[in-house]
Amino acid sequence: MKKTTSLALAIALALPLVASAQYAGPSTVPTMTVKQLLDTGKNDQHATLRGFLVSHDGGEHYTFADDSGRMKVEIDAKHFPPGVKIDDKVRVEISGEFDKDRFGNKVELDVKRLSLAP
Template sequence: MRHTVSTWTAATLLALGAATVAIAQPAGYTGPSNAPKAAVQGTYSGPSNVPLMTVKQLLDTGRDEQPARLQGRIVSFEGNERYTFEDATGRIIVEIDDEDFPAGQTVSAEQRVELVGEFDKGLRKTEFEVDRVILLP
């Protein structure tokens, strides 16, 4: 009986692992995952006191954990929820969780977006942690 339980457990874990792989972000930049999400959340669309900055301003004067907004394009997927973001003043690595992309919409490298988030300035890495991606016209 112990062999049957072990076989069943191994088969179950293998099946769960396969399901996890099926919903992972694909290699290359193609925008957000099309995997189903648990729930669709509404978002606030009114005015904000979070400053709109350029990449250059953020890199030159930004403080660790400073909230900011950036406008430009996500130009490439680097893996592990990291993307390269670009505006007219420069580029920065941004971290975007799948659920922070607009629900039900694909973001291409040509689409202008606004990123709302927090600057992460460390000794070994500098990046922008995104809380929300907003599509711009």
């Protein structure tokens, strides 16, 4: 019984590590600038941006900026790297799905991965 309990505890402790694993190899998702994405991006397009989270606008909403411009992004708290302080001076890489309404009035990147930029 003690071995079973120990094994169950070990598995339970390891699960969060498995869940936070990320693919770090090559990708076909293009790295672009904010301007490129805003000018040419299509709804549901996957994109990667490098720059800075310059403000927290409430809840999961942030403003992201690079040298070409700014845009709204949505980031769930679970996508932030654990134990890493992210502020407006830390360069990050974000990847996600571009959301653009039919008339182009509302655009944002729904972030699915956030990491420190290389």
